[in-house]
Structures are given as structure tokens and as C-alpha cells.
Amino acid sequence: MYSRRLAEKLPRVRETIAEAAARSGRDPARVRLVAVTKGHPMEALAAAREHGLTDVGENRLEELERKRGAMNGDEAVRWHMVGHVQGRKAPRARELAGLLHSLDSLKLARRLERTGRGGGDPLPVLIQVNTSGETAKHGFSPDGFRESLPEILGLESLRVEGLMTMAPLTDDRELLRRTFRRLRELHMEAREAVSEYRGVELSMGMSNDYDLAVEEGSTLVRLGTALFGERAQ
Ligand SMILES: *Cc1c(COP(=O)(O)O)cnc(C)c1O
Numbered sequence: 001m002y003s004r005r006l007a008e009k010l011p012r013v014r015e016t017i018a019e020a021a022a023r024s025g026r027d028p029a030r031v032r033l034v035a036v037t038k039g040h041p042m043e044a045l046a047a048a049r050e051h052g053l054t055d056v057g058e059n060r061l062e063e064l065e066r067k068r069g070a071m072n073g074d075e076a077v078r079w080h081m082v083g084h085v086q087g088r089k090a091p092r093a094r095e096l097a098g099l100l101h102s103l104d105s106l107k108l109a110r111r112l113e114r115t116g117r118g119g120g121d122p123l124p125v126l127i128q129v130n131t132s133g134e135t136a137k138h139g140f141s142p143d144g145f146r147e148s149l150p151e152i153l154g155l156e157s158l159r160v161e162g163l164m165t166m167a168p169l170t171d172d173r174e175l176l177r178r179t180f181r182r183l184r185e186l187h188m189e190a191r192e193a194v195s196e197y198r199g200v201e202l203s204m205g206m207s208n209d210y211d212l213a214v215e216e217g218s219t220l221v222r223l224g225t226a227l228f229g230e231r232a233q
Helices: 002-023 042-050 061-070 087-096 106-115 142-153 173-193 210-215
Strands: 032-036 055-058 078-081 099-103 123-128 158-164 201-203 220-223
Touching (some): 002 032, 002 042, 002 210, 055 061, 061 087, 087 106, 099 106, 099 158, 106 123, 106 142, 106 158, 123 142, 142 173, 158 173, 173 201, 173 210, 210 220
Parallel strands (some): 032 055, 032 220, 055 078, 078 099, 099 123, 123 158, 158 201
């Protein structure tokens, strides 16, 4: 079922990305598709692999761990952790995530640093910034991001690859666009102002709004529903 569904959906999703990239003069090859399999069974993951998708996302560490284990060391998969990580789970996040999209507080950054002191490769992370202004969302405020960036960049066991944002749940296309644009502006500003910041990734865009996110510069779109259909819960 998942395989057939992907065969049907994937070409259209790729087309949407290509068209949105073209509208803003971007190279569609700079937009990676992260297949968010949360809430779907292993069959969804198998179908993603069968269709050549290598970037897989989960929003809970437990589910990521379970699925990663079941993939028996499929080396081609890059595991994206896109959801909030509690401080006490920092060691698991470091072990399991190939890219942590949701570095959403200084506290978490410091916890991750403590667990990474033993050496080994730095953990690739994106700093999550709340650019929608919704108070219920995780992430740094724009001002909090500016203030915290130097400290985060100084943590040797983290490698900051860029920024991430979550758009509000709305059909207001202008509000969605502003949320994405704000993230790109913060990113450009940081590139200018902070020489140690060499981020190149902008993780933004979900099933409902990824066309706008690509127009506004997204390099990582996180798609669940658009690829796999509605989740059970
Ligand atoms: C669930 C989730 C997604 C995918 O959402 P869809 O609307 O199903 O595409 C993307 N990012 C995060 C952080 C999520 O939790």
C-alpha cells in the first residue's frame, strides 16, 4: 500500500518542489526531501527506501530508535530528529540522530555538549527559531537566537549546519510566507554578523506549506502526510 502510494505521490511532490524553486530562481537540487515517517509503520520506511529516499525523519526519539534498529544498519539512511528533545534524553539524541533539527534551547545545547565531551564526531544540529510568534512553540525567539548563537557556536561537540522553523497551523498563506522569510533573514543576518556561523541549511516547510517554504529558500522540506497520507493518531 505505502509503495503504491509513494509511486503515485512522489512525482507530484518533486514537481511541486521544482516549480517552487523555479519561481524563485533556485536550483531544485538544493532542496532535500526528508520523509517524516512518524505515526506510520515500518512498511512506510521500506517504501521510502525502495523509492530511493535516504533522508528519514521522526519527531520522537523512541520511535526513531525503534525504526533505526529495525532497519538493521542501513548505512544509506540519514536519520533526522525533528521533534523536541528533553534534556535528559540528550545522550540518546546524540547517539541516534544524524541531524538534529530541533536544538531549541541553550539548556539542551549545554546538555548535548556535556554528553559529547568524550570525543567523537560533533553532532550536526539546526537551531530551531520560533519565527511565527506563536507562544506555544518550542524554539529560540529571534532575539534569543541572536544572543545565544555565539555560545552555541563555541560548543565543540556540536556542528551548526543552519536553522529550522515550524510554521503555524493555518491556511493564511501570507502568514506562512512571513514565517519562512523571517527565518531566512535571520540566517542571512547571522552569516553577515557572526563569522563563525557557516550554516547553509534552512529546514522549513511541511505538507501544507512546502511550496512557499521552497520559494523562501528552504533546503530541507519535512514531509509526512504529503507522502504517506494521514497518520492514525
Ligand atoms: C510531523 C512533522 C512533520 C511532517 O508533518 P506533515 O504535515 O505530515 O508533513 C514535519 N516536521 C515536524 C517537526 C513534525 O513534527
